[in-house]
Amino acid sequence: xxxxxxxxxxxxxxxxxxxxxxxxxxxxxxxxxxxxxxxxxxxxxxxxxxxxxxxxxxxxxxxxxxxxxxxxxxxxxxxxxxxxxxxxxxxxxxxxxxxxxxxxxxxxxxxxxxxxxxxxxxxx
Numbered sequence: 244x245x246x247x248x249x250x251x252x253x254x255x256x257x258x259x260x261x262x263x264x265x266x267x268x269x270x271x272x273x274x275x276x277x278x279x280x281x282x283x284x285x286x287x288x289x290x291x292x293x294x295x296x297x298x299x300x301x302x303x304x305x306x307x308x309x310x311x312x313x314x315x316x317x318x319x320x321x322x323x324x325x326x327x328x329x330x331x332x333x334x335x336x337x338x339x340x341x342x343x344x345x346x347x348x349x350x351x352x353x354x355x356x357x358x359x360x361x362x363x364x365x366x367x
Contacts (some may be wrong), residue, residue, distance in 0.1 A: 245270040245341050245356050252337060252361030263324040263361060265339030272315065273297070276342040277322045279313060280351055281335035281363075288338070292324060292351040295330055302347055307333075329365045336360040 247289035251263040265277065278293035292313040293302045301313050312325040322339060348354070 245272065245275060245348075247339050247341060247356055247358035248290050248333075249337060249339050249358045249361040250356045252363045254364045254366065256279060257329060257331055257365055257367050259365070260317050260325070260327045261329065262364070263326065263337055263339075264325075265322040265358060267320045267322070267341070272322060272341070273299075273317050275356075276345075276347040277315070277356060278340050278342065278347070279322075279324045280338045280340060281333070282338070282360075283335040286335075290351070291337070292348045294322060295347045300347070302349075304349075308319045313346050316351075326363070328365075331367045333363060334365050335363060 278292040282288040338360045341356040
């Protein structure tokens with residue numbers, strides 16, 4: 244099975260940028276559909292972006308389209324989330340997750356493996 248570890252979170256001013264990393268170990272990350280999710284205090288975990296195994300098709304929540312970019316570096320066995328034009332409402336813990344079978348999903352419950360998360364705080 245794959246182990247995931249997020250990094251790159253922090254405190255940034257509104258309008259700024261961050262790049263989150265999801266480093267995989269144990270298995271090749273390109274063998275999985277990988278998603279990024281966020282969870283703000285008192286809210287459910289929400290879909291942010293996903294990248295399909297194989298052809299690397301990408302999918303985004305409407306709230307982040309044009310601002311966030313998901314990508315994969317097979318040589319580094321890492322998936323990235325480039326976040327730009329950040330807003331205070333982007334403040335949350337960000338998790339990456341891997342899905343073994345089927346197709347890419349927007350549902351957190353469809354993913355099999357999760358990292359511990361990284362905090363992103365956007366100040367106004």
